[in-house]
Amino acid sequence: MKCLSRLQAIEKKWQQYWNSRGTFMAEPPVNYNKDTHSSKKFFVTFPYPYMNGRIHLGHLFSATRAEFAVGYHLMKGYKSLFPFGFHVTGMPICGAAKKLADEIKRYGCPPIFPSVDAPCPSEGTASAENTIDKIGQFKAKKNKLNAKTVSKSQWDILADLGVPEKEIPKFTDPYHWVSYFPALCYKDMRKFGARVDWRRSMITTDANPYYDLFIRWQFRKLYRDGYIKFGKRNCIWSPLDGQACMDHDRFSGEGVQPQEYVGIKLELINYTSLLKEQREQQQEEDDDLDDGLAEAMNMKLPRFYNNPKNKAIFDQLWEYQVDNVKVYLVAATLRPETMVGQTNCWVLPTGKYGAYYVSKDEVIIVSEHAAMNMAYQGLNNDKPFGELDFICEISGSDLLLATVRAPLSPYEQIFVLPLETVKMDKGTGIVTSVPSDAPDDYACYKDILENRNGVAEKYGIDVALMLEPYSPLPIIEIPDIGTLSAVRLCEENKVSSQHDKAKLTQIKETCYTKGFYTGIMRMGPFSGQLVKDCKQSCRDLLLQNDQCIVYSEPESEVISRSNCVCVVAAADQWYLDYGNSAWKDKVRYNIEKYLNTYHDEVKNQFLRTVDSFREWAASRSFGLGTKLPFDEKYVIESLSDSTIYNAYYTISQYLQGGSLDGSAGLLPVDIIDDSFFDYVFDLSSNLPDKFMEYFSNDTAGNDRLHNVKKGLLVPDVNSQIILAIRSAEDLLNTIRESFCFWYPVDLRCSGKDLVPNHLTMMLYNHTAIWSNDETKWPRGMRANGHLQLNDAKMSKAAGNFLTAGEAIQRYGADAVRFALADAGDGVDDANFREETANNAVLRLYNLLSTCQELLTNSVVCYPESYEAMLSTVGAGSANCVHECVFLASIIDCTLRACSAFERCNFREGLIISFNDLGHARDQYTHSCETRKVPYCRFLIEEYISIQAKLLAVICPHIAEELYAEVLSRSGSIFHDPLPSQDAFAEMMKCMRVFLRIDDYVQATIARLKNYLIDALKPRKDGTAKLPNGAKTAQVYVAQDCPEWQMRIAEFLLNMYNDKSEECGGLGALPKDASSRVSKYCTEVLGTPKKDLQKVMKYAAQLIATSKTDGPDALVTKLPFSEHSVLVAYSDAVRSGLGVDQVSFYAVGEGPIPPESCKAATPGKPIVFFE
Structure with missing residues (x-):
């Protein structure tokens, strides 16, 4: 509890810091010009969650793919934006509100049900079931699904979500849900430390007049351009609801066509x-x-x-x-x-x-x-x-x-x-x-x-x-x-x-x-x-x-959220003409040319979806949402209004004034028309008349402009941008520049179940709205699998379920983040283990105390900088070799972790940045302790800095604490990015030798231990070779190998690097390598028959080793002095072998004659024990 309390206190402190300073509020550069500016930016979005309850770990898992990505790009020094909205469009909320109203009407308030196990279903369902006969129109589902979805009353569902009893009756009004659950989600995400620009958040439907206007504009444009049509088309239909049942209206069968x-x-x-x-x-x-x-x-x-x-x-x-x-x-x-x-x-x-x-x-x-x-x-x-x-x-x-x-x-x-x-x-x-x-x-x-x-x-x-x-x-x-x-x-x-x-x-x-x-x-x-x-x-x-x-x-069974088995109906409807061949071609072009899907299987699924995509019912008869602007008896369905809202995020703070529903709106609704959206979304150069008239160049207009600027101003975030606005046109251009800077969407993260619908529809609608501007089309989509909990499917009924709030309270935000990152990469289902989260609490706490202790026990000594460190680099030099190996490991871990983060492989990146980097730290500190030398202050500070910056991608609170409290640096770590990867890559060219040294030392100690095991084995007669055990060790290093060995190794290395198909391609030896060596020995080297067996045995060893060690196994000359390195690591060798003394010799220079050291080859020393 002590560890958890400390971490949660740290989290609360940094969340308050970020909130007070607007750390994650993102704006374009000052004086941005879309035609000339090339600033590095990163815009990531995540499908806004549906607000009919509390968000759970599954929501968090998908959201963290975006959240981790924005954290990484902040640490790269990019201007990075992650907005977060709340979806309330559709039938589920209306259905749940109606069900609650029916329960109260039948059983009172609070309702007293006939039995706990059999509460009455809603009137609609009851009526349907009572009128079924052979010629009936539908049947309610009667199976395990029915038991799961109907056996629990809506009243109890809300109570289980933590809604106070006196508040529950208010949920008979669908719009109460719209205000209630988004606030809870916002609170949970705040406690999670989400790196979100909350100014841009919104709710959907006509409850938010600005978003409503945005959706109406989108649909009018699609209609004018011929992408929306009306007619009788087949669609999945809910007989109970009497309307099309699209993906978000389904309890099961999402994606079924x-x-x-x-x-x-x-x-x-x-x-x-x-x-x-x-x-x-x-x-x-x-x-x-x-x-x-x-x-x-x-x-x-x-x-x-x-x-x-x-x-x-x-x-x-x-x-x-x-x-x-x-x-x-x-x-x-x-x-x-x-x-x-x-x-x-x-x-x-x-x-x-x-x-x-x-x-x-x-x-x-x-x-x-x-x-x-x-x-x-x-x-x-x-x-x-x-x-x-x-x-x-x-x-x-x-x-x-x-x-x-x-x-x-x-x-x-x-x-x-x-x-x-x-x-x-x-x-x-x-x-x-x-x-x-x-x-x-x-x-x-x-x-x-x-x-x-x-x-x-x-x-x-x-x-x-x-x-x-x-x-x-x-x-x-x-x-x-x-x-x-x-x-x-x-x-x-x-x-x-x-x-x-x-x-x-x-x-x-x-x-x-x-x-x-x-x-x-x-x-x-x-x-x-x-x-x-x-x-x-x-x-x-x-x-x-x-x-x-x-x-x-x-295609397969579909159950609506009203618990009705769906059918296919040929219904008159407004539909998006996704079957249009020309439109399909544009989407395929986007996928093939621009879209990074991170996994080939996801790309192929997109292409298959486009091939099979047909007309999509864009409207329904009732439910929450935006009315179809050209036929207002219909409401736009929940997936159709969720395709280009990424664009709305880029301008929403200028409209809504920081309120979710636009109630604090800065601009009058009646001046926001289609010409406004056409202009700010870079589709027209014509200034919108109503907007310009409202801010006319008179006293009233200037006062209005002043009030808008006052409402927009966030000190230390956008002061220069807002103060530069002096006219209505300036304001319009500032809004437009916000869109142009952030677009296109660099990454869209989502569960894989949305590939066949929502994500594909996003591609369609972007290519339609910005049909003549490919620079606005999406650039990346990363799909993840579903989340299991403790190796089992998350299920409320089975008691295997965690809401986001419960998880954060139980383990703290950073430990939950750690476990979510560790849950898995790729598109297969991931697994959140509570054991991992629990262990992460202690691991993160220990990291903090370890770093503080390391810094306290370090001293200023040579080397004191990168430059000083690089000056010691040279083949054969043992000067500061342990320090050089540590620095090389830091650089290597940084490059590998960044590569993983770039590919959105956050589990891989976490393992590298936490485990591998931590292992390198422990190796260095152990070497200092065995050498009885203090830790180098420069290296310890550099390690903590890199450790904090890499960890900031996943666990930002502990990273900030390391940066500010351990390193005593001012400001946020997110304003001090990682070193340039290009600079580190260049440095790695001369530091890579020290990674070879580290691998060499570890492999040599392991090999010498095998010699020790053989030395301690009894002779055939049962007597001990070393009756008193091994006390001393003499290690012999071969400086050169016989010429025939060099020629064999060189021949194999050339084959290994040969890119021709005949030699198997780059990166492996061909299958017939052994027979080729035999032919080379007899025809080129002229190896005598009596020596051929020995030569082929050596070649076989090299071939086998190359399968695990790669081309390094075929190099007979190492880029460093083995003798000098082993002398520098003598304490590690002595400790590893458990002897009192160890000495190192070149073959031919020690007391053991050369004839007895023939087994030694470059990179593979031998040892003698006494």
Whole structure:
């Protein structure tokens, strides 16, 4: 507790310091000119969190990617800006407010629920569930999700968030949420020490009139430029809410889009109608038809025509007045081109299907899931939007063994057979069977054909009649596989049944991928064409021939925040035309030319998203937000108003006066029009008339200007900029310069789940708004994974959950930052360990005390500066070698940490700047202690300075304390950046040798320890080689190696550095290096056969070592004197070996004869013990 209390006191002190001095308030340079200025700047943003509760560790994790990045660029000396807003647009707040109002209305205030486990859902949900029947419009979700989302009352949810009981009723007003939770988030982020310019913060929706005007301007511009259109388009739809359900309105299924299916119309053969038609036709030809005609006509039909199953289905439908209409089993497919290979169709024997009118002349049999989606797409016999024209329920067992006509199949009729893995919540519940190229179909086909597990008998299947005549058809030829790919691969892989899932999954990937992209059609109307080229054509052909219906459903399940299973609806709506090919091309160009995505997989995901992006519903009927300016009965949806607000951050302080909702606004709302935004966002050179008139050059106008300047002034932050404003045009240009300086966005940090929607939409809208100015397009987007807590998914229900406020209170801000940085880099899910945060408290506290102690115990001594240190550098010099190694390590750690931070790999940077640099410090202090010399003041101060500045990226409070209290330096550490990386890199050129020395010493001590282990082993007869242990050690260094060894090493080094493909490329030896050495020895060096084994053994050692040590293993001449270095490190060697005395000799100079030291080679000394 002592450590934590001390750290939290430090954090509070520095947060007050930053706040009072505006440390993180960022402004352009004085006299900035967008056409000539080249000042280094960094502008980073993070998707503003949704304010329906307290922020948690997951929010903090994503936010720290931006926060750490701004910290790093501040330490680079860049002008750096990190703004932070609060999102309240959309349905979730409205839904929660309504739910709370329903609870209070039903159960009082405070509500008394019937039981803790079963509070009543909202009226909307209850009403929906009470009116569900076979022809209902939707169903509420009833599963684990329902239990999780509905079992807890909204009253209890707010209470758990810490809302006082007397305050809870106020949350029935959605706008109370808008004012309540942003204030708490602001407080949490302040305690976190976020390096945010809070002047620029805002809330969204019409609760903030300035942001509202900004969104209206954006949409009017998009509309004028043709990017927004109106029409009937497919979208994910919430039947309960009666409007489109976009990503931020979803409890689950974020990123899911409509998926188009081709519904193959498998006509259920009506034998009665066929017979009737034939009778009528015959009667026209012969009026004297005898009484035996019926039997005769019946005999003309194939023997399986009079299928009792079909008659039973038609009889069942006739009971519901269904007669003289076509009846179809509709099978949904994504591969219409394969329909030429149909041999049967599958249904789920236990499935519940329904018969529905889609028009007055057509009845379809499908799952209720599919029918619901169709009903919202107009496939419901002209019934009202979303209403089913339901006839009756039909079970899967009723459909089994019926016969249908299958479009494009060469078989005139096919049978309906059982498949126990058919999904009723995906597609129509009816599946066409193409066993030639679908492994699952073939496996099931074989199961029935061979009566595996008695399946044929179980369902009464006459295999000879229903399966044997319907062999798989060779419809697609795949290179290297041939036709009948599923048949061939299933047989080769010995698939045992339809339940052999692992093998079938692998085979399916091969059949589907290779078949689609490289396969050639060998049957049907598109024979000879590539499969991938005829998919659309086949769809169109089936549609033209009235042999299919086209409908869509969600790619996977989507649940709205109102707990409703969503469908796809063809609804009239305003939409952003993201499917526009020219617009797509611009976005791809931005991604390819300008956008740094930090990971190739993220870039590829962006490109895939752009390829598949389609029209996006930009409006909804109700919810919080901004009204669509050209159709005010609609509200702009929550992702559509969140695409270019980064631009608003650059000017918001001039509008809102530091208030979140604009209530302290400095400029009247009625002078902020489209011409204002066009001008300040560098889209027009025309001064806005209303703005200019308001600040007209008279006494009133001057007074207004004076008041605005007074409201904007922040001493020591923007004094020179504000005082230079003398007219309305000056003010406009100052606002415009703020935008032009900070734009484009250098980095946008976000969770990876926003790549398929929000982040891609940001790219789209930037290329649209600034279509003619590529300098304004985003430059970087960094996606991170989700955050686990203690190696498990964060879950309130499971008790594995931490809000940001709880974490900061428990561990302090810097320890939480430390653990968040350590949680992980990359796009895979990260893991916050409370153990790491807890340990960080002690580690940071110890760092502070250690640095203070080091400085206290250091003395001013040589070297006293970088210049003095560099003057000692030279091969063979042992003067100050320990100090040089320490300085080289400091520089190396700085360069490596900065490289990691530049790539947004903050865990890697933390490890280098905290662990590696700390290890270098400990090595140096240990060497001083063993040498009995004081610490060098210059080096200790330089270490603490670099340590503080690198740590400032992650843990700014402790860094400030090191800088101010330990080093006694004035001002903030963020105003004293790291040394130039270029300067350090240049210095490293002559200091790198000392890193080699450090590696050499560590490797040598490890190698000599192995000699000691061998020396202490008993002889074969059991006697000890050193009865009294090792007391002294004599180390022998080889100054040179034999010429043949030098030639072998040189030959291998040349191969290692050879960039040609023949030699394996730069950075490794080719696989045949050993045989090349053998050839070189015999043909070039002329090595005698008796020596070849010894030579090849040496070469093999070098080859093996090069795999771990790289080219250094192949260098026979070190860039320093081994003898001098080992003498300088004699105490470390003696301590490492545990001997009383150690001496060092060059081979041939000590008491041990040279013949006994042949094992010594350059870089690999040997040792003798006594």
